[in-house]
Amino acid sequence: MIMRTLEVALGDRSYPIVVGSGLYADLPRWLQLRHITPAHSLLVVTDSSVAPHYGKRVLTPLESAGYRVQMSVVPAGEASKSLDQLSRLVEEAIRFGMDRDSAVLALGGGVVGDLAGFLAAVYMRGIRFVQLPTTLLAHDSSVGGKTGVNHPLGKNMIGAFHQPELVLFDVDTLATLPERELASGFAEVIKHALIADADFAMWLEQHHEALLRRDPTLLTEAIVRGCAIKAQVVARDERESGLRAILNYGHTIGHALEAATGYRRWTHGEAVAIGMVGEAILGELVGTARDVSGFTRRLLALYGLPVTLDEPLSDEELLTLMRRDKKARQGEYVFVLPKGIGTVEVKKGVEERVIREALRRLKEE
Numbered sequence: 001m002i003m004r005t006l007e008v009a010l011g012d013r014s015y016p017i018v019v020g021s022g023l024y025a026d027l028p029r030w031l032q033l034r035h036i037t038p039a040h041s042l043l044v045v046t047d048s049s050v051a052p053h054y055g056k057r058v059l060t061p062l063e064s065a066g067y068r069v070q071m072s073v074v075p076a077g078e079a080s081k082s083l084d085q086l087s088r089l090v091e092e093a094i095r096f097g098m099d100r101d102s103a104v105l106a107l108g109g110g111v112v113g114d115l116a117g118f119l120a121a122v123y124m125r126g127i128r129f130v131q132l133p134t135t136l137l138a139h140d141s142s143v144g145g146k147t148g149v150n151h152p153l154g155k156n157m158i159g160a161f162h163q164p165e166l167v168l169f170d171v172d173t174l175a176t177l178p179e180r181e182l183a184s185g186f187a188e189v190i191k192h193a194l195i196a197d198a199d200f201a202m203w204l205e206q207h208h209e210a211l212l213r214r215d216p217t218l219l220t221e222a223i224v225r226g227c228a229i230k231a232q233v234v235a236r237d238e239r240e241s242g243l244r245a246i247l248n249y250g251h252t253i254g255h256a257l258e259a260a261t262g263y264r265r266w267t268h269g270e271a272v273a274i275g276m277v278g279e280a281i282l283g284e285l286v287g288t289a290r291d292v293s294g295f296t297r298r299l300l301a302l303y304g305l306p307v308t309l310d311e312p313l314s315d316e317e318l319l320t321l322m323r324r325d326k327k328a329r330q331g332e333y334v335f336v337l338p339k340g341i342g343t344v345e346v347k348k349g350v351e352e353r354v355i356r357e358a359l360r361r362l363k364e365e
């Protein structure tokens with residue numbers, strides 16, 4: 001049995017990230033290690049695609065250990081990251097009798113993780129929660145405490161920082177993940193490599209075939225390396241007063257693409273993949289880096305990810321959305337730009353004409 005453990009070091013709010021197989025059978029023990037005992041009722045939030053596969057696998061050991069537990073299911077998909085779904089979950093939590101000692105378990109991908117985490121952040125002004133990620137992408141979303149929902153005018157516009165008590169990533173769940181979602185998850189794995197670890201980027205290039213075949217040892221290694229980069233950044237700058245913004249590489253453009261298409265055209269990872277190519281081109285134009293967009297494009301393409309902007313979106317709309325990005329200040333555009341492979345910098349005040357040129361090149365095959 002594979003099992004690897006890391007820590008997000010946040011003083012008395014530090015928590016473990018456990019990555020391995022067959023972990024759900026031991027879920028009660030992990031919860032008790034975090035002082036979530038059968039005296040505490042649990043709301044398991046999941047989605048309509050995950051519930052049929054893993055609902056029972058999570059509920060059964062909890063019930064056997066004496067927990068009072070209820071499962072709440074939201075429709076699968078990005079549209080569930082909404083205030084409407086949040087409000088419905090609050091109602092279910094109240095009716096179930098959740099109190100300040102209760103905990104929320106987020107069983108699913110980033111949508112469930114962000115939504116259920118936000119529920120935990122606001123329910124009775126904050127209760128504990130646990131992340132049970134079931135997508136590759138959720139190696140990113142389950143760590144670091146960014147929770148929230150979308151607004152039609154902007155991605156993740158409503159949310160809170162609220163750290164989980166525990167991240168328990170059972171890699172067995174990845175067996176049922178659709179191929180498109182696996183690729184989408186690799187976009188954030190590649191992001192972690194491109195911002196912090198050139199060797200990891202080369203490793204991802206070398207092992208792409210086995211990783212796409214879901215070789216369990218390599219997949220676990222990719223998750224652990226990605227989580228380790230994220231955990232280190234979060235530990236140094238939990239609330240994004242500076243350094244943490246590097247985790248947003250590809251997202252100024254990526255989030256604009258998602259919002260401009262009503263969160264329907266691309267998955268989050270696909271939008272970030274196109275965004276990383278765009279921001280690599282932008283880095284070359286601004287002069288922070290040389291010769292990075294070619295490698296970025298090739299690596300993402302090896303994982304079947306989109307690397308050109310092939311949707312007829314107006315530059316005006318994308319620029320408006322990018323000015324609303326959470327990193328932006330005083331109407332200035334802020335981007336995370338590469339300095340090379342494995343290193344990036346946060347660049348404020350990028351000129352609009354240069355962004356337009358990057359978008360033009362991003363549209364080229």
Ligand SMILES: NC(=O)c1ccc[n+]([C@@H]2O[C@H](COP(=O)([O-])OP(=O)(O)OC[C@H]3O[C@@H](n4cnc5c(N)ncnc54)[C@H](O)[C@@H]3O)[C@@H](O)[C@H]2O)c1
Nearest residue numbers: 049076109110111112134135137140141146173176177268
């Ligand atoms: N909080 C953060 O730091 C952070 C980081 C990255 C991304 N995100 C957010 O995460 C979201 C994207 O997450 P995602 O890509 O995991 O999408 P998702 O949660 O929508 O999952 C993708 C699809 O796969 C299905 N699915 C999930 N696990 C499955 C499994 N094991 N087997 C079969 N089907 C499964 C889901 O039902 C869904 O249809 C976006 O909203 C993004 O903004 C947040």
Ligand SMILES: O=C(O)C(=O)C[C@@H](O)[C@H](O)[C@H](O)COP(=O)(O)O
Nearest residue numbers: 140144146155156244247248251326
């Ligand atoms: O954890 C972070 O910080 C990130 O930026 C990780 C991103 O992959 C993630 O998509 C995050 O939700 C984006 O946050 P936002 O603040 O730009 O909405």
Ligand SMILES: [Zn+2]
Nearest residue numbers: 188251268272
């Ligand atoms: Zn992301």
